[in-house]
Amino acid sequence: MRKNSYVVITMILAAILLLAACGSDTDKTGSTGNKDTFKVGLEAGYAPFNWTQMDDSNGAVKIDGNAEYAGGYDVEIAKKIADALGKELVIVKTEWSGLPPALTSGKIDAIIAGMSPTDDRKESIDFSDNYYKSNLVMVVKKGGKYEGATSIQDFKGAKVTAQINTFHYSVIEQIDGVIQETAMDDFPAMRVALESGMIDGYVSERPEAISASAANENFAMVEFTEGFVASDDDIAVAVGLEKGSDLATEINEALAEISEEERQDIMDTAIMNQPAAQ
Incomplete structure (x- = not known):
């Protein structure tokens, strides 16, 4: 009787171990372990890179667990990558500061959110090749004293801010005598x-500034002849990936198929389609 009990217990333990092994068998193609979906995190509040809307017009994708939809440049790039991977695109709306933790914890497979591959971020996550590159500008009130600025030093004494946890905020220090206000959570707040x-x-960045001035006739974009000093990585945009992700090669191959002309066309269309601009 005791011998039979040992046999039964051994069989149960073997079954448990087998199930555990199946459950922990992470799919090497993504951090979420789902072979059929490509989960992308973005804040859906950084037009024209990404925004929130109430329907699927202009190719917007439904936000996971939400009645809203996400549209914009990042969404269009994510769709192309998902198609190349042969997966269903799932958009996970996440606050900006929560994107890297969501990636490293496996809640999403990638960050496609207008994120720059800075040295600080590279310490915790990997990045794909760049999929967009832009210049730093300033958004100001139209008709105000700063609209005609040509140098960042023209903002001496001005109250200036940028988004929290971005290099945008750090470059403000390059302006002599500037009043650097507290960083803000997102672009709608700014x-x-x-x-x-x-x-x-x-x-x-230039695309957001164009978006802002298109959405609000009281805003103007200031481009500089003597602008901010920034590295190529700071002004570039890339896909954020978990360290060692096997998706990197396939994503880079997918991005390589998108020509520079097509990327610019996608951005121009995103600027035109942003809900506020309509």
């Missing part, structure tokens, strides 16, 4: 602050 007069301007 637009509200600019409209209300809480700030005189915020640092952005």
